[in-house]
Amino acid sequence: MAAIEQIIDLDRYPIDRPDAAAYQALLDRGRAALDRAALFAMPRFLRAEVVPRMAAELEALLPLSTRYQRPRNAYTLVETENDWPSEHPRNLMHPCAYNQVLNFQIPNNSALRQVYYWQPLAEFLRILCGYDSFYRSDCPHLALSAKIAGPGDTDGWHYDSNDVVFSLLLQAPEAGG
Numbered sequence: 001m002a003a004i005e006q007i008i009d010l011d012r013y014p015i016d017r018p019d020a021a022a023y024q025a026l027l028d029r030g031r032a033a034l035d036r037a038a039l040f041a042m043p044r045f046l047r048a049e050v051v052p053r054m055a056a057e058l059e060a061l062l063p064l065s066t067r068y069q070r071p072r073n074a075y076t077l078v079e080t081e082n083d084w085p086s087e088h089p090r091n092l093m094h095p096c097a098y099n100q101v102l103n104f105q106i107p108n109n110s111a112l113r114q115v116y117y118w119q120p121l122a123e124f125l126r127i128l129c130g131y132d133s134f135y136r137s138d139c140p141h142l143a144l145s146a147k148i149a150g151p152g153d154t155d156g157w158h159y160d161s162n163d164v165v166f167s168l169l170l171q172a173p174e175a176g177g
Contacts (some may be wrong), residue, residue: 004118007050027128052113053111054110054168059148062100065099069096073090073093073158104140129164
């Protein structure tokens with residue numbers, strides 16, 4: 001396995017140095033972004049040379065992936081009986097189509113798993129979000145997963161029901177968002 005500093009750009013994102021002024025500045029930027037837009041993007045978080053390797057590792061797992069292809073509601077908890085008008089956002093369905101590689105399919109020695117279990121990242125997210133405690137999911141299916149989209153695939157607009165979602169974009173789409 002590679003050293004974490006060979007995976008994450010710790011010069012740009014010093015989350016391994018909580019006593020450094022740059023760490024506090026990163027927290028301040030992150031909190032401001034979360035307050036403003038409920039999203040804190042960290043461009044080039046991963047070292048450029050690692051990204052293609054991670055993407056290739058996941059692409060190799062495509063034959064093992066689960067295909068998800070059906071409309072979904074933007075909300076996790078949808079009442080089967082409700083008084084919402086038919087055009088209300090709670091009743092709108094959005095198309096979804098993608099492949100998903102599940103936690104148990106991702107090799108234990110992968111850089112992706114190494115980032116997931118790196119304790120300074122979990123601690124940084126705990127402090128960033130203002131939690132007293134922070135636990136990673138250990139779900140064998142969804143704790144760590146990857147969505148792989150091909151031509152025409154889409155992930156319908158939705159709210160994640162987790163308290164924190166940390167996503168790594170390994171390949172940007174040719175179009176769309």
